[in-house]
Every structure is written in structure tokens, then in C-alpha cells.
Amino acid sequence: KAGVTQTPRYLIKTRGQQVTLSCSPISGHRSVSWYQQTPGQGLQFLFEYFSETQRNKGNFPGRFSGRQFSNSRSEMNVSTLELGDSALYLCASSASPGDYGYTFGSGTRLTVV
Amino acid sequence: KQEVTQIPAALSVPEGENLVLNCSFTDSAIYNLQWFRQDPGKGLTSLLLIQSSQREQTSGRLNASLDKSSGRSTLYIAASQPGDSATYLCAVRPGSSNTGKLIFGQGTTLQVKP
Numbered sequence: 001k002a003g004v005t006q007t008p009r010y011l012i013k014t015r016g017q018q019v020t021l022s023c024s025p026i027s028g029h030r031s032v033s034w035y036q037q038t039p040g041q042g043l044q045f046l047f048e049y050f051s052e053t054q055r056n057k058g059n060f061p062g063r064f065s066g067r068q069f070s071n072s073r074s075e076m077n078v079s080t081l082e083l084g085d086s087a088l089y090l091c092a093s094s095a096s097p098g099d100y101g102y103t104f105g106s107g108t109r110l111t112v113v
Numbered sequence: 114k115q116e117v118t119q120i121p122a123a124l125s126v127p128e129g130e131n132l133v134l135n136c137s138f139t140d141s142a143i144y145n146l147q148w149f150r151q152d153p154g155k156g157l158t159s160l161l162l163i164q165s166s167q168r169e170q171t172s173g174r175l176n177a178s179l180d181k182s183s184g185r186s187t188l189y190i191a192a193s194q195p196g197d198s199a200t201y202l203c204a205v206r207p208g209s210s211n212t213g214k215l216i217f218g219q220g221t222t223l224q225v226k227p
Contacts, residue, residue, distance in 0.1 A: 004156070033213035042220065043202065048213035056214045090156055098144065098211035104156035 002026065004093050004105035012111045018079040021108045025072050025093030029103075032074040034066060037088040037107070046089075049074055050097050081112045115140045115207050119218035126193055127226050134188040134221045136203030141181050144206040147215065148177050148188050151200045160201075161188070193225045 005024040013019050025032050033056075034046040045058040049068035066076040072093075078085055090107045116139045126132055136146075145164045149157040161170045161177040163186070169178040176189040190197060200222045204215040 031213050033215075035215075035217075043204075043215075043217035045214045045216070050213070056212060058214070092157075092213070094213065096211075097213045098206055102147070102159055102213070104149075104158070106154075106156045 004091060004103050006089075006091055006105035006108050008108060009106070010109045010111075012113060013081050015081055015083060015112055017081050018077060019081060019110060020075055020077045021089055021091075021110070023074045023076075023091035023093070023105060025074070025091075026103055029093035029095050029101075030072050031094045031097045031099070032068055032072065033092045034074070034076050035090045035092070036060075037090060038086075043090070046076065048097065055097060078110075083112050086110060086112045115143075115205060115216050117203060117205055117216050117218040119201075119203055119221050121221060122219065123222045123224075125224040125226065128193060128195060130193050130225075131189070131191050132193055132223070134190070134201050134203075134223070136186040136188070136218055138184045138186075138205050138216075140207065141184055142208060143181065144208055144211055146177075146179055146186050146203065146205050148175075148186075149202040149204065151202060151220070157202065190223075193223075195225045195227050198223055198225050 031050045033048040037043045048056040052068045063079045068074045088107045092104045094102045120135045147162045148160040163179040174191040200220045202220045204217045
């Protein structure tokens with residue numbers, strides 16, 4: 001079966017712009033979580049969605065937002081981009097929150113210049 | 114605040130060696146602990162998940178143990194192979210209920226030399 005699909009794979013944006021990243025979970029998975037990975041901070045939890053509802057949110061500023069659609073696809077948005085937002089953004093899906101079958105996508109590499 | 118630490122940060126071993134990766138966490142109130150592997154430029158692959166009530170899990174050449182009271186987990190890799198070269202990440206699910214939120218360590222980058 002198809003894995004978790006994240007688009008685009010690479011993005012270059014300018015400071016002050018906004019960006020939207022997309023995550024399509026494995027078919028049948030209703031839970032999606034987002035993470036930011038940087039060399040300095042490692043992997044940090046952004047948010048978790050289940051059945052279109054945000055269940056958990058990490059310690060990130062309000063510029064980071066997300067949503068989940070009725071087909072379980074999820075998007076995250078970062079407004080007013082800063083240089084420090086450059087990172088690999090990973091999404092993971094599972095049938096329900098915290099299931100063992102917690103599958104990660106390959107990520108979107110965002111570079112802010 | 115839960116913190117996860119992995120030691121060592123990097124490890125280089127000759128092929129065939131058995132090795133141990135260490136993970137420690139500061140708060141014993143965890144739901145479960147999971148070990149992942151990450152290849153360069155790729156996402157994470159789940160290796161083993163240990164529930165808070167379990168002591169260990171095994172899959173092939175991998176064995177993970179959990180000592181919740183002391184806040185420690187180890188990942189044992191037997192007869193290492195060059196294909197095992199990757200970054201290994203330990204993550205805990207905090208609290209008493211299942212959640213998609215994971216708290217990760219910084220990882221151990223393993224190089225297995227032929």
C-alpha cells in the first residue's frame with residue numbers, strides 16, 4: 001500500500017513569506033502528527049490531528065498552524081517565515097493516535113533565505 | 114518537563130560487532146517507548162515499541178529493553194552489518210494515555226564499517 005506522502009519535497013522561501021505543506025496519510029489512517037527536525041533542536045512535536053480535530057499542540061508560536069480534512073489529509077501552514085524555520089518537516093500517520101503502525105513520510109525540506 | 118537523552122551521539126564499529134545504544138528519560142510517567150531508524154534524507158522507520166508494562170521487545174537482530182523506574186532503555190544490535198548504518202532515535206510517549214505526541218532524543222549516528 002502507498003506510504004505517507006508529503007508534498008512538496010523541497011521548498012525555498014524568503015523571510016516574511018508564508019508556506020503550506022501537505023501530508024496524505026496511509027489509506028485508512030485517521031491520525032496525523034507533524035514534527036519539525038533541525039540539527040540543533042532535533043525532532044520536536046508540532047501538532048496531532050484525529051478525525052479533523054487537533055488533539056495536541058507542541059510548544060511553537062502561533063505562526064505555526066494546521067488542519068485536517070475529512071479525507072484525513074492534513075496541511076500545516078507557517079506564516080511570516082523566519083530563518084530559524086528552516087528545517088525538515090515530517091508527518092506521521094496511524095489508524096488511531098499512538099498506534100504501533102506509526103508511519104512517517106519522507107518529509108518536506110524547507111529552506112528560508 | 115520530559116527530556117530524552119541518547120548516548121553516545123555517534124558510534125563507529127567494525128562489521129560483526131554487537132553493540133548497545135542507550136536512551137534515558139527524566140520522567141517515568143510514560144505510555145510507551147519507541148525506537149526508530151532514520152536514513153539520510155529519509156523519514157523515520159519504526160523498529161521496536163515497548164509498552165510501559167513490558168521489559169523488552171525483540172525483532173530479528175534487535176532487542177530493546179525498558180527500565181521505567183530508572184528511566185532507561187537500551188537497543189541491542191547483534192552482529193552488526195554495514196546496512197545498519199543510520200541514525201537511531203529513541204522516543205517516549207508521555208503520560209497515561211495513548212497519543213500521537215512523541216518526545217525524541219537527539220539520536221545516535223551509527224556507522225558500521227565493512
